[in-house]
Amino acid sequence: MNHTTHEPRIHLPEGSPTLACVDIGGTKVAVSMADHRGVLGKVAEPTAKEGNNDALGRQIIRMIGESCALAGVPVDSVGSVGVSSCGPFVLNDGLVELAAPNICGGLAGKARGLPNDWMSALLEAPLRDAFKNVRVENDGVGALEAERRWGALKGVRNCAYVTWSTGIGMGLCVDGHILRGKNGNAGHGGHIFVSDNDDALCGCGMIGDVEALIAGNSIPRRFASQGYADASVLFTAARSGDQRAIDIIDSLCHVMGRALFNITALLDLQRISLGGSVFWHNQDYLLPRLQAFMHGKLPALTNGLEIVPAGLGERVGDFAALALVMK
């Protein structure tokens, strides 16, 4: 397969303030700087999970300093900090804190073995103490902004970006307005229920939601006992004609198809851009099946709907934080 992912051209005028780009995941934090030279000074570390619940905020501030040093710019040249983070969020005094069960031990219970008892991790408050302009959004919103600016959703007022990766996430835009919701958690579409299948436990603690059934980390949990150790093994088997693998992937497409249909019926979308490692490496196999699932269902809603691969391909996430703060 030959996927051409175009590199977005970042046009920042010389002399404009440096933009700090922060990506927070459950396992890794990455920070880089963007200025007229492009994106540079990337540093990455495991997500801080020890100490007090300001550890993550302090880690990010330190990493911004390190990234600035690597990029050869002073920290006080940072004009804005964009943060694209895994969720869910809770708001405290209007400021985002993370309530992610893979980071906060107090939420997950001892079973997960996290080295802290946090109920939430401070995020926006410490960053606002250190920097003037800070924008924190969930990573679905960040990815959506990147696809709307540089990718497959340019100029589309009613659209979604859906990632089918280790987990399932979405960013949603209706009438040109990017949806955030009461705590900035809009787009948690991995956690909707579309089926009665209850053989699958999600990382969020629920049984049988979309993420539990089809996410990259669910495939080994559900199908390793049938000989499919991960998504790659499963798709390779299906491509070579293994009927059981084909049937399993059809069932995954049925779940994802329903999720895409549901957001279309609820939001009357024009275009859905799909990314994430599971989708991206198998788009030739998956895309026609997802499109076929939609075909003919409630035509007033699905006619004219386009389901397309992400314009930024595998690099959507790399530009999410930058998209949040670039003018």
Place this chain on the structure above:
Amino acid sequence: MNHTTHEPRIHLPEGSPTLACVDIGGTKVAVSMADHRGVLGKVAEPTAKEGNNDALGRQIIRMIGESCALAGVPVDSVGSVGVSSCGPFVLNDGLVELAAPNICGGLAGKARGLPNDWMSALLEAPLRDAFKNVRVENDGVGALEAERRWGALKGVRNCAYVTWSTGIGMGLCVDGHILRGKNGNAGHGGHIFVSDNDDALCGCGMIGDVEALIAGNSIPRRFASQGYADASVLFTAARSGDQRAIDIIDSLCHVMGRALFNITALLDLQRISLGGSVFWHNQDYLLPRLQAFMHGKLPALTNGLEIVPAGLGERVGDFAALALVMK
């Protein structure tokens, strides 16, 4: 049960233009006028389904004339026309036409026995030829605007109105923005899939969507053979301890609970207002079950979510069209 539905106070200054309020359903069209005296001159007729596909538009214009006569105001005093209509819509040159399978015979096929072969019914275009200010929205949006103005959703920026009636419909609001979508069809939440139950055919032609499983018109289709001729019989039986009826209603609440959870996960809502005849007449029975369904699921999203009865009670629909055009 004693449900107090408060009558909204309509404050229109004397001398302000008359507002024409038009409600379009699959079986009935209702038109009334609002001015400083209140809402008056109500006329209602079966929805026009014969002749050319401008029949509905001509019917509404004629009924506005009749309503004006009854209210004692000249037609040229009508300043704005608000239309709250069943959907789905399609846009033609940016103007709303109806593509409702219970009105347009060309969509439904001969099976439904409609006396026309329309693929759509003209709506916004003829009204705009006759009146200067026209706003057409799907009835979920109209009801949502009414609940936000006079009902249980006042001042709530992230909210939904959900009707559980003959059909299932929704109006959605995120970040203070009422969602419309590419053709104004946002909120078609009766047609999402939340379960694998496929014993139920929806009026939209799909099998097993929420409306097919739990709408008022689905209850006789699914359960008459078990002795429950309609929703009223079913709930009466459950209240008197009939275990089979109790189990059936639990299964209906499971489907509606999932629909409410799904919109909460997707949109990060603060409050959901529930109305519609099935809900309203059984809210003491249904509300605690729906609230219990939500409890504990993905707490960052459901904590603080309120599920409440519609503030306008059974009269939400009566004020939908007015809410669309009242300043």
